[in-house]
Amino acid sequence: MLSHFPELLTFHSSVSSVSLPRRLVGARIPVHFRALTVLRVGPGLVESSNDAIDGADSSSEPTSSFAGVNLVETVDTKASKLRIDAWISSRIRGISRARVQSSIRAGLVTVNGRVIDKVSHGVRAGDEINCTISELQPLRAEPEDIPLDIVFEDKHVLVVNKPAHMVVHPAPGNACGTLVNAILHHCSIPTVAFSERELLSEVEDASDSDDESSTLAAYQNSMQGGGSNSYASSVRPGIVHRLDKGTSGLLVVAKNEHSHAHLSKQFKLHTIQRVYISLTCGVPSLLLGRVEVPIGRDVKNRVRMAAIPGPTNTGQARYAASRYKVIEVLAGGSAALVEWRLETGRTHQIRAHAKHIGIPLLGDEVYGGTRGMILSLLQPRFPHSSQGKLSQLVSGLERPCLHALALGFEHPQTGKNTHFSCQPPEDFAEVLSQLRALGSDKPLPRK
Structure with missing residues (x-):
């Protein structure tokens, strides 16, 4: 072969x-806050409508929900050209890039007064950025009739050849068209509700990772966040490792509880x-x-x-x-x-x-x-x-x-x-x- x-x-x-x-490796400390509603940043100026800013206290825990947070800032003149999603993520401590991307796609970000809905938009020194973080929305993994390149399959495992550019499982910004959507259709696994809060708190950039241990924890926790043990048990037998979005090639999927636990242990060891x-x-x-x-x-x-x-x-x-x-x-x-x-x-x-x-x-x-x-x-x-x-x-x-x-x-x-x-x-x-x-x-x- x-x-x-x-x-x-x-x-x-x-x-x-x-x-x-x-x-x-140098570090630049980004803005940190707890229950911030409005965040304005300028040269030597940090203001909040409720004075809930915790400036540079690195020991504080980041907020668990950023819904409604408003960032207004001018891009530093020393900054090199960056994607807007990456730049905003660097300015709000603890937020995931996926959460920022969903806010951009929702039309809640402007650059110099113009709405920007492209997450890869390049920002330049002097640009005036206004970003409002969107409300948390539930995600659902819906079965989708997407062709799979199946290398091997029996009652216990499924080995697929993932094409490049396909995300492995749903996450904010990638709710459909994923490998999991295709597998749900192929294996007739019940539809599952994901808790976006759990996804965001457990794993960043979930669409682009090959870390089997963090993936398993995030996936299981996201199922539990849906509030149904039956959902958790039905979907947990599945993804035990991931490939980056751009990476092609082989990936194994468990089709039942026993196979999931067995494969997870092999990855752990x-x-x-x-x-x-x-x-x-x-x-x-x-x-x-x-x-x-x-x-x-x-x-x-x-x-x-x-x-x-x-x-x-x-x-x-x-x-x-x-x-x-x-x-x-x-x-x-x-x-x-x-x-x-x-x-x-x-x-x-x-x-x-x-x-x-x-x-x-x-x-x-x-x-x-x-x-x-x-x-x-x-x-x-x-x-x-x-x-x-x-x-x-x-x-x-x-x-x-x-x-x-x-x-x-x-x-x-x-x-x-x-x-x-x-x-x-x-x-x-x-x-x-x-x-x-x-x-x-x-x-x-x-x-």
């Missing part, structure tokens, strides 16, 4: 360590075998290695995670470890085909670790694999007559080039070790083919 990637299915027990330099492949900007200094660096929320940009060297007991980061191997050096060293094997499953783990060792994924605008970087690496390799083809290649990168290639686990009913694999989709394969045309070198196997 994996005619082009046969070597990717052999686990390498011997790996070398990666030299990981420390980085200094890190005995699930997961193999990913990626296309990276550049080649790592060591062709084979292990990245063991904690991952936590990036204090400079809440949209992304960051590899944070140091102890994990500070509450800022969680232990994370990834093994990688360069399968193929492409385009004269401008790119590489890299295999990843996860020992843990933190949010954006591969993307954050890849950035940390200097090889961000192609097409990953959030973690440094920008179109500009790709062009700077590849332009010297393309002849002048092919620059148009290069521009077409780069402009076609609409997601991080990351694919969940193989998945192995102990079947919850039979106890047998089961393994599945699926080829990368057409968009990934096309980019790989064009990079190979610029040069391909397969490193010698490690003895």
